[in-house]
Amino acid sequence: DVKVTQSSRYLVKRTGEKVFLECVQDMDHENMFWYRQDPGLGLRLIYFSYDVKMKEKGDIPEGYSVSREKKERFSLILESASTNQTSMYLCASSSHGGNEQYFGPGTRLTVT
Amino acid sequence: AQTVTQSQPEMSVQEAETVTLSCTYDTSENNYYLFWYKQPPSRQMILVIRQEAYKQQNATENRFSVNFQKAAKSFSLKISDSQLGDTAMYFCAVRGGATNKLIFGTGTLLAVQP
Numbered sequence: 001d002v003k004v005t006q007s008s009r010y011l012v013k014r015t016g017e018k019v020f021l022e023c024v025q026d027m028d029h030e031n032m033f034w035y036r037q038d039p040g041l042g043l044r045l046i047y048f049s050y051d052v053k054m055k056e057k058g059d060i061p062e063g064y065s066v067s068r069e070k071k072e073r074f075s076l077i078l079e080s081a082s083t084n085q086t087s088m089y090l091c092a093s094s095s096h097g098g099n100e101q102y103f104g105p106g107t108r109l110t111v112t
Numbered sequence: 113a114q115t116v117t118q119s120q121p122e123m124s125v126q127e128a129e130t131v132t133l134s135c136t137y138d139t140s141e142n143n144y145y146l147f148w149y150k151q152p153p154s155r156q157m158i159l160v161i162r163q164e165a166y167k168q169q170n171a172t173e174n175r176f177s178v179n180f181q182k183a184a185k186s187f188s189l190k191i192s193d194s195q196l197g198d199t200a201m202y203f204c205a206v207r208g209g210a211t212n213k214l215i216f217g218t219g220t221l222l223a224v225q226p
Contacts (some may be wrong), residue, residue: 031212040121042203042218050212058213090157094212099145101214103157 003027004104006091012110019078021107023091030096032074034058034066037088037106049074050096081111114139114206118217125194126225132179133189133220135204143209146180146187151219152200160202163187194224 007022023032031050035043035058045058047066055066063085067075074093078085088108092101115138125131137146148160163171163180170178175195179188191198204217 033214035216040218042116042118043214043216045213048213092157096212098212099162099207100147100159103149105156 004091004093004102006089006104006107008107009105010108010110012112013078013081014112015082017078017081017111019081019109019111021076021078021089021091021109023074023076023093023104024072025074025093025102026072027093027095027102028071029093029098029102030071031094031098031101032068033092033094033101034064034074034076035090035092036060037090043090046076081109083111085109086111114141114144114208114215116204116206116215116217118204118220120220121218122221122223124223124225125191127194127196129194130190130192131194131222133191133202133204133222135187135189135217137185137187137204137206137217139185139206139208141208141210145207145209146178147205147207147214148176148178148187148189149203149205149216150198150200151203152197157203161189191222196224196226198222199224 004025033048034046049068065077091104094101146163151157175192205214
């Protein structure tokens with residue numbers, strides 16, 4: 001079974017802090033994704049990566065950056081957290097051309 | 113650009129009954145894929161069913177089936193014999209054939225009542 005894990009289920013940070021959200025997948029997938037999920041807005045793509053060291057902006061990249069140094073790991077970075085980044089963050093992975101994305105359990109981030 | 117619209121924010125159904133969740137989409141691609149994902153309370157999102165746009169036959173997975181109307185750009189999900197474990201947020205999504213990106217709708221929260 002594909003397994004996608006995220007470093008934290010719940011995280012509380014202060015405004016202005018640098019925040020790292022980590023995602024690891026164990027199926028040798030080429031593609032990895034970061035979404036944020038907000039009530040009434042569904043899932044919105046922040047960034048995705050189709051290979052090591054490769055990244056592309058999604059629909060809402062402002063205020064975020066990503067890092068993919070190894071194939072299995074994809075990190076989302078909030079350089080200076082703000083209250084409007086309080087949200088649920090979901091990581092997903094898929095094989096190249098694959099029809100299914102596999103999701104992690106999510107990290108609920110609260111910025112105070 | 114691709115868009116997905118789910119017009120039912122919340123729905124409720126009695127256990128053992130049938131319920132249909134609506135989804136409409138827009139895409140300029142000729143080759144695309146459609147998905148229904150399920151997110152149970154406090155649990156991971158999982159794929160329920162998928163449909164390739166080039167296939168005319170509606171996809172079916174056990175109690176879950178879709179009504180794919182390509183011309184109308186409609187992709188509804190039917191859940192038969194609803195069970196308490198079907199209580200979840202359901203997301204409709206579309207992926208263009210040339211991309212790995214999924215575009216999601218805003219979700220429908222389904223509550224199955226005992």
